[in-house]
Amino acid sequence: MSRSSITDRLGKVLVLVALSFTIFFVFLPIVTTFLIAFDSRAYLAYLPPPSLSLRWFESFLANPLFMRSLSISLLIGGVATFVSTIAGILTSYAMVRYDFSGKDALNSLFLSPLVVPGVVTGFSLLGFFSFLGYHTSFAKLLIGHIIITLPYTIRTISATMLGFDITLEEASMNLGANQIRTFLNVTLHSIKPGIIAGAVFAFAMSLDDVAVSVFLVDAYTSNLPVTLFAYMKAQFDPTVAAASVLLMGFTFGIIVVIEKVMGIDQFVGIGT
Amino acid sequence: MLILLLLPVGVVMLFFFLGGIAILVVQSFQIYVPGRIIQISNELTLENYVEYFGRTAVYYGFLWDTLRLSGIAVAISVLIAYPLAYKIVRTKSVMIKKILLTAIVTSFFLNGIVKVYSWVVVLGDTGLVNSAARFIGLHGTRLLGTDSAVIIGLVYFLSPIAAMALIGPIKNVDPSLEESSMNLGADLTKTFFRVTLPLSMPGIIAATLLTYALGVSAFMIPAFLGRGIVLFMSNIVYNRFSDTFNYPGGAALGVVLLAITILIAYGVNKIMTTRLKWIR
Numbered sequence: 001m002s003r004s005s006i007t008d009r010l011g012k013v014l015v016l017v018a019l020s021f022t023i024f025f026v027f028l029p030i031v032t033t034f035l036i037a038f039d040s041r042a043y044l045a046y047l048p049p050p051s052l053s054l055r056w057f058e059s060f061l062a063n064p065l066f067m068r069s070l071s072i073s074l075l076i077g078g079v080a081t082f083v084s085t086i087a088g089i090l091t092s093y094a095m096v097r098y099d100f101s102g103k104d105a106l107n108s109l110f111l112s113p114l115v116v117p118g119v120v121t122g123f124s125l126l127g128f129f130s131f132l133g134y135h136t137s138f139a140k141l142l143i144g145h146i147i148i149t150l151p152y153t154i155r156t157i158s159a160t161m162l163g164f165d166i167t168l169e170e171a172s173m174n175l176g177a178n179q180i181r182t183f184l185n186v187t188l189h190s191i192k193p194g195i196i197a198g199a200v201f202a203f204a205m206s207l208d209d210v211a212v213s214v215f216l217v218d219a220y221t222s223n224l225p226v227t228l229f230a231y232m233k234a235q236f237d238p239t240v241a242a243a244s245v246l247l248m249g250f251t252f253g254i255i256v257v258i259e260k261v262m263g264i265d266q267f268v269g270i271g272t
Numbered sequence: 273m274l275i276l277l278l279l280p281v282g283v284v285m286l287f288f289f290l291g292g293i294a295i296l297v298v299q300s301f302q303i304y305v306p307g308r309i310i311q312i313s314n315e316l317t318l319e320n321y322v323e324y325f326g327r328t329a330v331y332y333g334f335l336w337d338t339l340r341l342s343g344i345a346v347a348i349s350v351l352i353a354y355p356l357a358y359k360i361v362r363t364k365s366v367m368i369k370k371i372l373l374t375a376i377v378t379s380f381f382l383n384g385i386v387k388v389y390s391w392v393v394v395l396g397d398t399g400l401v402n403s404a405a406r407f408i409g410l411h412g413t414r415l416l417g418t419d420s421a422v423i424i425g426l427v428y429f430l431s432p433i434a435a436m437a438l439i440g441p442i443k444n445v446d447p448s449l450e451e452s453s454m455n456l457g458a459d460l461t462k463t464f465f466r467v468t469l470p471l472s473m474p475g476i477i478a479a480t481l482l483t484y485a486l487g488v489s490a491f492m493i494p495a496f497l498g499r500g501i502v503l504f505m506s507n508i509v510y511n512r513f514s515d516t517f518n519y520p521g522g523a524a525l526g527v528v529l530l531a532i533t534i535l536i537a538y539g540v541n542k543i544m545t546t547r548l549k550w551i552r
Contacts, residue, residue, distance in 0.1 A: 005459040012460075015355050019372075022352055022431075026379050029390030029428070032400045036393050044396065047403040087280045094277035106278070108541075109285055115537040116293075117489030119506035120526045124292030127519060130310040131295050147289050150281060208384050211491040211506065215513075228385045232496060241393070244386040251381045255374065264373045268436055269443075 030248065037241035044236055056242035066243065069227035072138070076223060077206040080145035081153075085199045087146075088153030089191075093183070095154075096161045111151045118211025121147065126215040137221035144212045149202035156201055159269075160194025161187075193262040200257050207250070293530070300523035309519045320524035331508070335528070338504045341419055341494075342487030345426035346434075350480050352427070353434035354442075358468075360435075361442045380432040388496045391425045392416065395497070417499030425493040434483045441475020442468070478543050485536040488529070505529045 036044070040053035060066055095107060113121060122144065129140050168190065172182040188195075210225045217226050228240055258267050301316045324331040360372050394400040395415040402412030415421055445468050453463040469476075494504040503511075505525060513522040 005461065007461040008459045011464075015359070018352070018355050019359060022356060023375055025352075025428070026375050028400070029387065029394050030382070032394050033386065033390040044393070044398050046398045046406060047400055083280075087284070090277045091281045094274055098274050100274065106282075109290075110281060112285075113289065115485050115533050117491075117506055117529050117533055119489070119491050119509050120296070120530045120533075121289070121292070123509060123513070123522060123526050124296035125288065127295040127299055127310055127523065128288065128292035130519075131312075143284070143288055146284055150284070154281070204381050210384060211489075214510065225383065225385050229492065229495075232385075232389065236392070236396075240385070240389050244383070244389055247383040247386050251378060251383065251386075254381050255378055258377070264377055265369065268373060268377065268439060 033241050033244045034248070036238050037245045039238055039241075042237075044238065056238040057245075059237075059239045060242045060246070063239070066224070066227060066239075069222050069224040072141075072221060073207055073224040076138075076141050076145050077203050080142060080149050080206050081199050081203045083146050084149040084153045084202050085157075085195060087150060088157045088198055088202075089188075089195065091154050092158035092161050093187075096158050110154055113148050114151045118148070118209065119215075122212035122215035125212070129216075135218075137216060137218040140216040141213060141221065141223060144216050145206045145209065148209060148212055149206050152201045152205055153198040156198035157191060157194050160191045160197075164190050193266075196261045197258055197267055200254055200261075204251075204254050207247075296523045296526055296530075299520050300527045302520045302523075304518050304520045306516075306518075309517060320520045321528075323521065324524060325528075331525075334503050334508055335505060337419075337502060338488055339532075341422055341502070341504075342426065342484055342490070345423045345430060345487050346480055346484045348423070348427045349430040349434045349483055350438075350476065352431045353438055353479075354476070356431075356435045357438035357442050361439060362447075376432045376435050379428075380436065384429070384492050387428060388425060388492050391421070391428065392496055395421050395424070416497060417501040419502060421497040421499075422494050422502050425497040426487055426490060429490070429493060430483045430487055433486060434479055437479035437482055438472075438475065441472040441479070444475070445471045474543055474546070478540050481536050481540045481543070485533045485540075488532055488536070 032047070035047065035049060037056055038052040038054070039045075039049035040051045040055065041049065091110065095103065125140065125144050125147075129135070134140070164187070168186055169182050172186045173179070177185065208225060209223070210229050213223050213226045214229065217223065222230075224243075228243060232240055255264070258264055295310070298312075299310065300320055301318070302311055302313060303315055303317050303319065305311060356372060356376065360369055360376075363369050363372075392399070396402070397412065397414065397416075399415070401415060405412050449467055449471070450463050453467045454460070458466065488504075489506060490504055491506040491510070494502055494507050495510075498504070498507070506529065509522045509525045509529070512518060512525070
């Protein structure tokens, strides 16, 4: 290899500085919110907090509005993820194993919610449901969340299927199993990490959604992010910080699951 | 069999999603009648579009803000993300790779509410920056409601995505090409600018456009970091509808926003297909 030139060494230092700054930049807001969540004062004030307290966690957990939104978020997230995952498996199987005309167009359609702005999706769904005269907020939210989670399950599961060795399926069928049995015993088992990762991805996106949901909620039915959104517009006390800390815990859980199921590097697509 | 497999997703997407978009487009040409949200009439009008982009120049300002601030944020995000992605792909240390990847993925999966609230707390009047300034004796300043606040928030949101999108293109650059370049006498810097960067350029452009589409669609970040002073198109759609329940008006804005993102997506598609032809 060649000797390190001055530009090289300068470049390496610069990159190191840039990366350190980036890591700092990533963690700065998180740490700040964490501090605020334990602040004992009754309002947002200059840091650092003079003393710590759990009052904001109590404030959040004891609030019936937040708790109801949380349960709705979990319920909608769970059902939407379940539906999207099943639909994702079926669709991925069709797209990866079969060839047909219009496949590219269909693929674009299925992935399009990723590019369409959330507000546009939510606003158009609102119009559509009003047009149909349908007003049940829970169902509207559910359909909206299925639409936004589908691209994630389809993408993750088809990526896993593309990497799956088709000769295993052929071997199974050569040994006498029909297509359905092959699918259940061989294929599903092998793409299991992709299915779990896709489901986790979908659930996280569902729990994160404000832009679509804000048009589909009503006075009695709202999901947690939208409730927090409305709360933040009215007041900015550290209750939201406490909620944030709990949500951070949830994010940590996601990372652990992904790492355990397929490893973060494979999830991002780096391979071994 | 194929039909059966595609049926559930097909129904949901074609019926609800496309149906919704269709209604949106149709409604944008309807006359606004206060008190009615949706109406179907044969009387079509361009009034909704004219109102926002003809008579008052105000909305051009918001559109320009949306495009401009997203553009700046995307440029910064890609500048931050590229070294990060490069280090992840090329580093020989498994631990560094794991740490950087975890940082990116964690940042990506962090709830939007948490990200936005955190930046409000850092940039707020009694936030981290102002607290630090006060600590060393300086005066604090109003940081929220400025272009910079929105840009910072956007960069925080977009850089993990850009980084993840850049990992693929960088990985596709054959390391033996870099090795040959260095064997022929070029140092790392020259190799990077003459070999790695040009080869990953299509991927960089695609990642940039994808990030830009997400930036333009931002809703929560401009809502709270812009404090109602800096507004994005999505905020206007929401605000207008919340105030006046003018669905046709909001629909017109929505169609414009949709057109912009479709254009960007088309651009990405063009690049991806052109690039594949080139590699082959």
